[in-house]
Amino acid sequence: xxxxxxxxxxxxxxxxxxxxxxxxxxxxxxxxxxxxxxxxxxxxxxxxxxxxxxxxxxxxxxxxxxxxxxxxxxxxxxxxxxxxxxxxxxxxxxxxxxxxxxxxxxxxxxxxxxxxxxxxxxxxxxxxxxxxxxxxxxxxxxxxxxxxxxxxxxxxxxxxxxxxxxxxx
Numbered sequence: 001x002x003x004x005x006x007x008x009x010x011x012x013x014x015x016x017x018x019x020x021x022x023x024x025x026x027x028x029x030x031x032x033x034x035x036x037x038x039x040x041x042x043x044x045x046x047x048x049x050x051x052x053x054x055x056x057x058x059x060x061x062x063x064x065x066x067x068x069x070x071x072x073x074x075x076x077x078x079x080x081x082x083x084x085x086x087x088x089x090x091x092x093x094x095x096x097x098x099x100x101x102x103x104x105x106x107x108x109x110x111x112x113x114x115x116x117x118x119x120x121x122x123x124x125x126x127x128x129x130x131x132x133x134x135x136x137x138x139x140x141x142x143x144x145x146x147x148x149x150x151x152x153x154x155x156x157x158x159x160x161x162x163x164x165x166x167x168x169x
Contacts, residue, residue, distance in 0.1 A: 055102040065121035
């Protein structure tokens with residue numbers, strides 16, 4: 001681990017200490033590491049540096065809007081290779097919040113998120129991307145550019161080919 005020192009104005013240091021207490025950090029170092037990771041991830045995402053990603057896409061929509069729920073579901077099915085999971089929450093009598101967990105080539109995930117959030121009636125769309133390095137290959141994730149491998153993960157010694165999606169540091 002490498003160490004470095006920073007100098008802060010008194011007021012900024014006090015604000016930072018208050019922030020890390022509110023967020024439950026036990027020390028400044030871990031808070032700074034998390035902030036650096038987040039800033040680096042935003043920078044990678046802006047530059048589209050990561051070839052592959054995992055992501056969450058959250059949005060609100062009125063489920064009474066004409067055929068909107070069907071269109072959103074249709075988009076998800078049309079991109080089943082990117083969509084791993086959907087969580088649907090009823091906020092009130094009209095509005096729903098959905099969060100999709102996605103994985104795949106970063107450019108494809110971005111295009112899908114843009115298309116879904118551009119649907120008329122979708123509000124508050126927010127995409128959170130995390131670049132990953134991909135290793136392994138399986139039929140479920142055939143577009144990953146890596147060699148196949150497998151190891152046993154069950155009590156019966158069954159071998160399961162799969163993919164590792166390792167977040168960048």
